[in-house]
Amino acid sequence: MPSVCFYFQVHQPFRLRHYTVFDKSGNYFDEFKNASICRKVANKCYLPSNRLLLKMIQRYDGRFKVSFSITGVAIEQFKKYCPEVISTFDALAETGCVEFLAETYYHSLSFLYSRNEFFEEVHQHIELMQKMWGQTPRVFRNTELIYNNQLAETLEEMNLFDAVITEGADRILGHRNANFVYRPPNCKHLKLLLKNYSLSDDIAFRFSNRGWEEWPLDAPKFARWIDQINGCGHTVNLFMDYETFGEHQWEETGIFDFMYHLPEYILRHPDNDFKTPSEVVRSYPVMDVIDVPHVISWADMERDLSAWLGNAMQSNALHEVYKMEKLVKQTNDPQIIEDWKKLLTSDHFYYMCTKYFSDGDVHKYFNPYESPYDSYINYMNVLNHLRERCKQALTEQKVSEQASAS
Numbered sequence: 001m002p003s004v005c006f007y008f009q010v011h012q013p014f015r016l017r018h019y020t021v022f023d024k025s026g027n028y029f030d031e032f033k034n035a036s037i038c039r040k041v042a043n044k045c046y047l048p049s050n051r052l053l054l055k056m057i058q059r060y061d062g063r064f065k066v067s068f069s070i071t072g073v074a075i076e077q078f079k080k081y082c083p084e085v086i087s088t089f090d091a092l093a094e095t096g097c098v099e100f101l102a103e104t105y106y107h108s109l110s111f112l113y114s115r116n117e118f119f120e121e122v123h124q125h126i127e128l129m130q131k132m133w134g135q136t137p138r139v140f141r142n143t144e145l146i147y148n149n150q151l152a153e154t155l156e157e158m159n160l161f162d163a164v165i166t167e168g169a170d171r172i173l174g175h176r177n178a179n180f181v182y183r184p185p186n187c188k189h190l191k192l193l194l195k196n197y198s199l200s201d202d203i204a205f206r207f208s209n210r211g212w213e214e215w216p217l218d219a220p221k222f223a224r225w226i227d228q229i230n231g232c233g234h235t236v237n238l239f240m241d242y243e244t245f246g247e248h249q250w251e252e253t254g255i256f257d258f259m260y261h262l263p264e265y266i267l268r269h270p271d272n273d274f275k276t277p278s279e280v281v282r283s284y285p286v287m288d289v290i291d292v293p294h295v296i297s298w299a300d301m302e303r304d305l306s307a308w309l310g311n312a313m314q315s316n317a318l319h320e321v322y323k324m325e326k327l328v329k330q331t332n333d334p335q336i337i338e339d340w341k342k343l344l345t346s347d348h349f350y351y352m353c354t355k356y357f358s359d360g361d362v363h364k365y366f367n368p369y370e371s372p373y374d375s376y377i378n379y380m381n382v383l384n385h386l387r388e389r390c391k392q393a394l395t396e397q398k399v400s401e402q403a404s405a406s
Contacts, residue, residue, distance in 0.1 A: 002179060002229045003275040003283065004266055005193070007141070007165065008242035010046070010070040011107050012038055012077050013347035015368050019381045026389060028339060028382045033368060035081045042082040045246035050088035052245075052256055056263060057097045064263045065097040065274045068242070069141050072105035072121075072128055073345060086132075093133040099276035100129045102137035102161065108344035109308060111142060111151055112295075113322040117344070119158075126160070138162045139277040143346050145195065145239070145298040146305070149291065152184030152192070161190065163281045165239065167298040168194035172290055179233025180287040181280065191281045192290055195239040195298060199225060204240040208253040219258055223265035230271055234284040237277075239298070308349040313376040318349060321383055324390070331393040339386060343379075351375035 015037070017030035056064045070089070078085040092098045104110055105125040110118040122140070129135050140161045142151060147166035155161050168178030176182075178194035202222070206212045214221070226236055241248065249255040266272050275283065299307040308314055321343055328340040352372045369375040 002226060002233050002271075003235045003273050003280055004226060005235050005237045005275055005277055005280050006066040007101070007237065007239040007277060008066065008068050008244075009141075009240070010068055010074050010242045012041065012071075012074045012366075013107065013345045014073055014077070014342045016348070016378055016382055019378050019385070021381050021384075023381065023385065026335075026339070026385070028386075029342070030368070034077060037366065038077045038081040041243060041247055042078075042085050044251070045243050046078075046082075046085045047088060048251070048256065049242065049245040050085070050092060052260060053098075054088070054091055054095070056260060057092070057095045060263055060267070062095065062097050063267060063274060065099075065276050065279070066092075067099040067101055067139075067276045069101040069103045071103065071107045072125055073107060073342065075128065075132065090133070093135070097276075099139070099278055100133055100135045100137055101165075101277065102126050102129065102140045104143050106341050106344050107143050107346055108341075109143060109146070109318065109346050109349070110344060111146065111154070112305075113318065114325055115154070117322075117325060117341075118154075121341075122158075122160075139165065139193075139281070141165045144307075146295060147292060147297070148295045149184055149186065149293055152187050152190055152292075156184075156187045156190045159189075163191040163193055163277060165193040165195065165237070165277060166292075167296055167303050168197055168237070169296050169303045172292050172296060176288060176290075177233060179229055179236055181234065181284045182288055182290040183286045185289050185291050191286060193235070193237055193277055193280060194290070195237050197298070197303075199236060200238045200240050203238065203255075203258075204244045204248065207244075207249045207255055207258070216254070217258065218254075219261040219265045222258075222262060223268070226266055226272065227269050230269070234287075235275070235280045237280075306355060307353055308346055311352070311354050311372075313352045313354075313372065314349045317352065317376060317379055317383070320380070324383070324387060327387070327390045327394075331390050331397070333393050336386070336389055336393060343383065343386070348375070348379055352379070 014029045015033055016028055102125055104121040106121055110121055126137055129137050138161055140155055145166045155164055178196045182192040184192050207217055209215055229236055245255055295305055296303050328337055351367050351369050352375045354372050
């Protein structure tokens with residue numbers, strides 16, 4: 001019976017330029033690097049992958065379906081640096097076989113630090129999806145699949161979503177598996193979809209690993225693994241970064257051919273199909289309650305917050321940037337507020353990580369710093385300058401108000 005549910009994360013941060021303590025410019029972001037990386041990944045991944053998915057949807061008369069979560073900052077860069085990417089997403093949206101999920105607009109850790117900012121970003125992202133592709137998202141994914149019971153309860157209270165997706169970590173599943181629809185505790189309406197991390201990572205991380213005992217992986221073999229879930233699950237949730245296709249796994253590995261032929265072999269079994277997340281939660285009953293009292297994510301082997309909160313530099317940077325929220329928003333200066341929000345993107349803190357990464361090679365593609373210490377110093381220099389801009393803006397406001405009063 002299993003329905004294969006593909007979900008792809010699309011994200012590019014606004015990377016900071018080299019910024020010293022002596023810099024006085026309010027131009028914090030590296031225009032050249034952001035443009036070049038965006039175009040590079042567009043040519044290697046987004047454009048060929050979108051064209052491939054469109055071809056697959058057409059080939060199978062709508063029986064092949066996928067879903068995306070695309071951050072607001074990624075869409076801003078597509079519009080600015082490679083608008084042809086937007087056109088290919090438009091073509092996919094028009095098929096009716098693609099679902100767009102909601103998330104934080106700036107790919108931030110705001111749920112952990114500021115509920116007000118979290119609400120603002122979620123609503124901003126929903127409005128963007130409505131404007132771009134005429135869809136009002138009914139499924140939510142938090143940044144990096146960060147999740148706990150508290151997030152579920154917050155989403156239930158917001159009354160905007162039918163489901164939330166997160167990592168199918170072993171420690172939350174116990175004797176159960178990720179291939180069913182679940183419900184968070186204390187939630188009557190909201191459902192929970194869990195990533196099948198083993199099968200997802202076979203594609204995302206192990207596909208080109210010649211030391212892997214299952215290499216080479218082809219469509220018939222993967223389809224057999226899906227078939228084996230018949231009777232042991234309703235849905236196989238394959239969640240991964242979209243950059244898997246063409247960037248993390250280069251075209252030469254055969255990743256595009258694998259993807260193109262996969263539906264052919266999966267659909268040979270009469271009980272198999274493809275569904276979007278919303279279709280999955282509408283089609284299958286809740287099998288159990290999954291209790292997640294502690295925060296999980298989809299990052300690294302630990303599947304926790306240590307990729308962003310694993311050392312003192314990260315903790316300090318996050319504390320300082322969120323401490324500025326009231327000051328920033330008091331300025332009512334759109335540019336200051338936008339710059340601050342871009343500084344909330346989780347990648348900035350990921351670059352400060354000092355632990356060993358089991359998937360570190362993947363992230364080296366996009367890390368602009370020589371070391372995590374360089375990242376921290378650069379980020380704090382920017383933050384200090386932004387703080388001075390806020391103080392100056394508030395001083396000018398006060399002078400203007402006094403002049404008006406007199």
